[in-house]
Amino acid sequence: AGIENWTRSIWFGNQGFEYLDLGRFWQVLLIIGLFFWVLILYRGLRTRLQSEQVGNMPWLFFFSALSIPAFYAVGLLAHPAQHFTTTEFWRFWVVHLWVEDFLELFTTILVAYLFVLLGVVAERTALRMIYLDVILYSAGGIVGTMHHVYFSGVPAMHMALGAFFSAAEVIPLTFLTLEAWSFLQLGAIQESSPNARFPHRWTVMFLAAVGFWNFLGAGVFGFLINLPIVSYYEIGTALTANHAHASMMGVYGMLSVGLALFCLRYIIPEKHWTDRPAQISFWSLNLGLAWMVFATLFPLGIIQLYHSINVSYYDARTLKYIGSRGNSILEWMRLPGDVVFILGGTLPILYICFLGIRYMRSNTTTENPNEILFTELATRD
Ligand code: HEM
Ligand SMILES: [Fe+2]
CATH class of the missing domain: 1.20.140 (Butyryl-CoA Dehydrogenase, subunit A; domain 3)
Structure with missing residues (x-):
């Protein structure tokens, strides 16, 4: 409004x-x-x-x-x-x-x-990992906030601290990516187990996608624009949008769909559950997002950065430049990816939500569900 x-x-x-x-x-x-x-x-x-x-x-x-x-x-x-x-x-x-x-x-x-x-x-293993992450994020993540305010009038100290500590964020991010690897292995082991069909396959796949986009969207695209010298030429340009979209949808979007599926899998009785819509949604969301990033935002950002360095940062952010013919063509290029994302990505998930409302179990979740929802893999310590 x-x-x-x-x-x-x-x-x-x-x-x-x-x-x-x-x-x-x-x-x-x-x-x-x-x-x-x-x-x-x-x-x-x-x-x-x-x-x-x-x-x-x-x-x-x-x-x-x-x-x-x-x-x-x-x-x-x-x-x-x-x-x-x-x-x-x-x-x-x-x-x-x-x-x-x-x-x-x-x-x-x-x-x-x-x-x-x-x-x-x-x-115990999980708890140790959490505490390690708390320490790493507190060191890198909190002081790293300053990578957003290099040029907004804060004391120069913020530039040094921001650049250093936000670079240190690569450490917890690497752990998160490694974690995604273990999801895929978990999926593979469960799939190959002859006596039980793994019910949370697509939740695990979505969690693996979280790891992938954490690596690409937050890790690679975030680091690309993280240092003061790069930021000086590109802050608030299409490379920012490129990083922001790939990480926001890639990490937290995929996470929320994965968690929704996890819950829905419990509340929808076995006979009404179907994996197919989850599978379609998974591939559509991921391909649609990748399309948007690689067909439009990333090239747009690189060309804008080139313009910013060669002409000026001011010029690279004028409406005249942003609306120029080449840029418009690149912007239209994202359309096929958007269609896949919206139709193939969201409709099947909405359908599963509908199944959840339509066939919701009447018993409470504190009771054990009738069918086995998971299998014991190992009890390591
Ligand atoms: C899942 C994790 C992340 C998400 C969802 C995310 C999201 C975003 C968003 C939405 C913006 C735009 C903010 C605005 O201008 O209003 C942004 C900017 C930025 N992010 Fe991230 N981010 C993530 C991780 C990272 C990481 C790991 C780094 C690098 C260490 C990073 C570095 C930056 C920088 C430097 C900017 C400012 C860019 C500019 O304005 O040119 N981000 N991020
Ligand atoms: Fe940040």
Whole structure:
């Protein structure tokens, strides 16, 4: 409503930042919604939490979930009446700390927890890995926030710290990619087991996709634009969009579809379950995203960077340059990928959601389901 000027209210339209933003009302509503989500999690975890120590996995899972609304709420500290330097600082607490620290940690803990529940990894091993990740993210991720504010008027110290610590993020990211490897192995072992059909095949595939996009979208494309000298020429260009889309959809989009499938697999009775839509969605989402990145955003970004270095950064961001013929052609190139993504990617998932609502089990999830949903692989320690 804000961009169409239907309303100029900062509560329902734009708040007045230089970029497209949510009205304050919607921002607060989203925060309330996220806290509500934590409340739902708490309801399910409550009895388990009472019997666990605060440093154990269920509590860590709960705390990491709590950090998601808490750190989204930090965005309320950015106010358009303040100086640009201040608003950018708080804004990137949300953008950066959210995606490169708390959500990554949430993902790690969640996946570790799932693996413990599925009997694949011993609890102690999983817990050690989580603590190691907490340390690595706290070192790299938190100070690394400064890679967003090199040029927004903060003291020069931020440039040095940001460049160094965000480069250090390669360490936890490598672990995450290695983790994806173990998903694929898990899938392969389960597939080859003669006595049980593995029910969570596509959840595991989506988790492997999370690992893949963590490597490509966050790792490779993030690092590409991470150093101050690169940022100087390309900040806020198509290479930023290239990294942002590949990592946001690739990592957190795939994660949410994978988790939704995991839950749906439990609530839909065996006789109504079908793997096919999950398979179609998996390939369509991944190919569609890869298409968008490689047919449009990445080449667009490289050409824009070339223009920025040769002509000027200012010129490379003018509407005249962005709307030029070559750029328009590249932008239209993404259309086939978008069609695959939207039709092949989302419709089958919506169909499975529909099955979930239509045939939802009447018994509660605290009871064991009738059919076996997982097999014991190993009990390593
Ligand atoms: C899954 C993880 C990640 C997600 C979802 C993500 C998402 C994003 C988004 C949405 C932006 C645009 C922010 C804006 O301008 O408003 C961005 C910018 C940026 N990201 Fe990431 N990111 C991730 C990981 C990383 C990693 C690991 C690095 C490198 C160490 C990185 C480096 C950067 C840099 C340098 C920018 C600023 C680029 C510019 O404006 O030119 N990101 N990221
Ligand atoms: Fe960042």
